[in-house]
Amino acid sequence: MTAGPLRPSSLVQQATDRLREQITGGEWPVGTKLPGEVTLADQLGVGRSTVREALRALAGAGMVRARQGAGVYVIATRPSDDWSTRLRQAAVTDVYEVRMIVEVEAARLAATRRTDDDVAALRAALDRRRQAAGATDAEFVEIDIALHAAVVAATHNPLLVSLFTEFTPRLQQGLLDLVALLGLRSADPTPGDDGHTALVEAVIDGDADAAASALGAELRGTLALLRAAAR
Structure with missing residues (x-):
């Protein structure tokens, strides 16, 4: 086939x-x-x-x-654990809590391991996000997640990259629903620019604590919105 x-x-x-x-x-x-x-x-x-x-x-x-x-x-014709199915069925708030645990530490690690190629990829991803004012909600969410994926890629840890890849579809759907429900882009078509800029700059500067702090603040804010929307 x-x-x-x-x-x-x-x-x-x-x-x-x-x-x-x-x-x-x-x-x-x-x-x-x-x-x-x-x-x-x-x-x-x-x-x-x-x-x-x-x-x-x-x-x-x-x-x-x-x-x-x-x-x-x-080595197997079935997943050892049907993780993708569990992710699809999980509440987006639960997925987001796990994402925070994983990604905040990934940002810390990325700041200590980023290469020149990673720096270029991070800057390009941030520029794309800043220039996404005219993008549809679906396109903006995908661009936003691509920036986070660039941070995870800078860890050079294949397991972290694979884990984030598994999370991506559930995150995209949850964030798209949130953007549409709350109209998050009505006042600002590229919300969260300051936080994402701080994250990228901290990783590029090699400041692990600042990278973790910037990403933690951004993800906690989004998680609070997701919890409020789920009530």
Whole structure:
């Protein structure tokens, strides 16, 4: 079975879902070596980095394992724990509480590990967020989460990256619902700019405490809004 190109939104999650379906559907039995990144990228119509993150997510789910110098092999046809389903079914406030625990410490770690490439990616993500005044709510939420993903990527910890990738679809839907329900962009089309700027600057400056503080304040504010909306 040859997979068609994916749509441009949420590419990592879509790639993860497509590869998971191919494994559970029996295309790649246990013990099978998966095609290389280039081949999978061509089949899915995405970049190699997207394929790499999707494979990391599948590894985190216990379905594939990379063997040094040998490639990536299927080790299970079902996730060891159906984490994605649990996330989809969880209350967004519960998801957000876990996100805070994970992402605040990730920001602290990112400040100590960021590279020049990370700095460039963070600045670009912040610029995109600042320039998103004319974006739809869905586009703005995706741009906002992309900035947070850039912070997590700067940790250079593949498990953290995979965990955040799993959270992303639930976060996107919860934040989109919140923006629409409360009209958060009616007065300011790019809300939270000061907090996100402080976060990015702290990570770039290597100030771990300031990075954790800036992100913690921003996430606590959003969580308070989510709790109020859920009442």
